[in-house]
Amino acid sequence: xxxxxxxxxxxxxxxxxxxxxxxxxxxxxxxxxxxxxxxxxxxxxxxxxxxxxxxxxxxxxxxxxxxxxxxxxxxxxxxxxxxxxxxxxxxxxxxxxxxxxxxxxxxxxxxxxxxxxxxxxxxxxxxxxxxxxxxxxxxxxxxxxxxxxxxxxxxxxxxxxxxxxxx
Numbered sequence: 001x002x003x004x005x006x007x008x009x010x011x012x013x014x015x016x017x018x019x020x021x022x023x024x025x026x027x028x029x030x031x032x033x034x035x036x037x038x039x040x041x042x043x044x045x046x047x048x049x050x051x052x053x054x055x056x057x058x059x060x061x062x063x064x065x066x067x068x069x070x071x072x073x074x075x076x077x078x079x080x081x082x083x084x085x086x087x088x089x090x091x092x093x094x095x096x097x098x099x100x101x102x103x104x105x106x107x108x109x110x111x112x113x114x115x116x117x118x119x120x121x122x123x124x125x126x127x128x129x130x131x132x133x134x135x136x137x138x139x140x141x142x143x144x145x146x147x148x149x150x151x152x153x154x155x156x157x158x159x160x161x162x163x164x165x166x167x
Contacts, residue, residue, distance in 0.1 A: 027055035031071030048088025062088035077103035080122035109141035
């Protein structure tokens, strides 16, 4: 009579998975987390999750003002001309605005007497100035040149929409 081989059951802890090649346990990979003992589950890209360290028991999430890049890498700050609209998502600054600081959650309005008919501008200097005889009054965030009107106390507008100096 022969004897049956003895089989040893091995339970891997959370953050590890069974490794069939080494008959042991190995750390959950980048982009994964230990969802239960011995089981690794991929982070969820639809929720902008990632994990950049092996053997972890949860995924990390992007913060507001940061853009999701991959399951395995940290999120990157929204860059110049962009702002964070939701955690993991950056949007281009809209017409009439600019963003000169990375990682922000809103764009800045182009100031009085300027406008911008372009999106994604990265500096206040990129806002277009009105002609010297024109003004936007008190309005900011203007999106086109039609916001620039003749300065009322010094000019009037003729029938060709040109500013004429008051007599």
